[in-house]
Amino acid sequence: MIFVAATFAILVALALAIARAIKGQTVFDRVLAGNSVGTLAIMLLAVVGFLTERPEFLDIGLTYGLLNIIGTLAVLKFFRHGDLARDANEETGT
Amino acid sequence: MLAVDVASWALIALGSFFTVAGALGLLRMPEIFTRMHAASVIDTLGVGLLFLGLCLQAGFSLVTLKLVFLLALFFFMSPVVTHALARACLHEKIEPLLAEDRRPRGAAPTGVADDGRQR
Numbered sequence: 642m643i644f645v646a647a648t649f650a651i652l653v654a655l656a657l658a659i660a661r662a663i664k665g666q667t668v669f670d671r672v673l674a675g676n677s678v679g680t681l682a683i684m685l686l687a688v689v690g691f692l693t694e695r696p697e698f699l700d701i702g703l704t705y706g707l708l709n710i711i712g713t714l715a716v717l718k719f720f721r722h723g724d725l726a727r728d729a730n731e732e733t734g735t
Numbered sequence: 736m737l738a739v740d741v742a743s744w745a746l747i748a749l750g751s752f753f754t755v756a757g758a759l760g761l762l763r764m765p766e767i768f769t770r771m772h773a774a775s776v777i778d779t780l781g782v783g784l785l786f787l788g789l790c791l792q793a794g795f796s797l798v799t800l801k802l803v804f805l806l807a808l809f810f811f812m813s814p815v816v817t818h819a820l821a822r823a824c825l826h827e828k829i830e831p832l833l834a835e836d837r838r839p840r841g842a843a844p845t846g847v848a849d850d851g852r853q854r
Contacts (some may be wrong), residue, residue, distance in 0.1 A: 643744045650751035651821045656779070662771070663828065669767050669824050676816055677761055677774045683805065684754065684785055688747075690799035691789055699801040706805060710812045717823045 644692040651688060656683045672716055680710030737801045743791035750785030757781055767824055771817055778813035782806070 656680060662674035683702045688696030719725055753776055760773025786802045793799045 643747050644737070644843050647747050647751045650755050654781075655839075657758035659756075662811045664762075667767060667824075667827075667829065669820060669827070669829070670770060673767065673770055673774055673820060674761065675760070676820075677777055679769075680777055680782065680809070680813075681758070684782060687786065687789060687802070687805070688764045691792060696793060696798040699798060699805065703801060703805060703808070706808050706812075710816060712817055713816050721823050721826060 642692075644688055647688045648685065651681055651685045655685070667730060668720060672713060672720075675716075676709065676713045679705065679712075683709070739791050743788040746784050746788030750781050750783070750788060753777070753784065754781035766832045768821065771820060775817055775836065777814065778809055778817075782809050785843060 655678060658674050658677040658718070662671050662678065665671040665674060683706050686698045686702040687696075689700075690696045715725060757773050757776035757780075760776065761770050764770045764773050783806065786806050790799050790802050793802065
């Protein structure tokens with residue numbers, strides 16, 4: 642069954658990404674690994690949905706994709722400015 | 736029906752292969768920029784081929800539409816996130832690991848980024 646094989650492949654990839662997140666020397670390695678974990682989780686949701694013949698899991702996958710992007714960008718902005726509420730105009734004005 | 740099944744199995748298998756290859760690169764590459772390069776394989780080839788194979792399995796239905804939405808999401812948002820991450824790395828003065836520096840002598844360390852900020 643191809644879906645089982647794909648599930649195992651995604652689980653292996655997930656383990657490798659988590660290993661990078663634990664090992665990562667800089668914080669950006671961890672952010673990148675976290676983003677990859679989110680992507681792999683969406684793939685896992687889709688494949689497991691097809692495996693159990695309930696593809697409605699894709700709705701959760703879409704939501705999770707949007708959250709993943711916003712989360713990654715928010716973390717990056719936080720590490721760049723140390724503040725999520727910082728405004729670019731404020732920066733040039735003062 | 737059989738031809739569609741075989742095609743979708745081939746696509747899913749290829750997508751799984753590229754996913755594992757990208758994750759392996761994410762773990763084994765030496766520094767952040769090459770790791771980004773490896774991780775983008777998951778976002779493009781891995782997700783693309785796998786979801787294309789799932790589209791063939793689903794047939795013409797609402798599920799296919801959701802898969803196409805997910806593909807479009809990854810198509811547009813993965814480069815955005817990678818670009819933001821690379822900019823953040825350069826802002827933190829993390830330099831790419833180069834075999835040889837081909838930039839003009841003395842230009843790079845005192846260079847000004849394209850947004851006017853000193854790097």
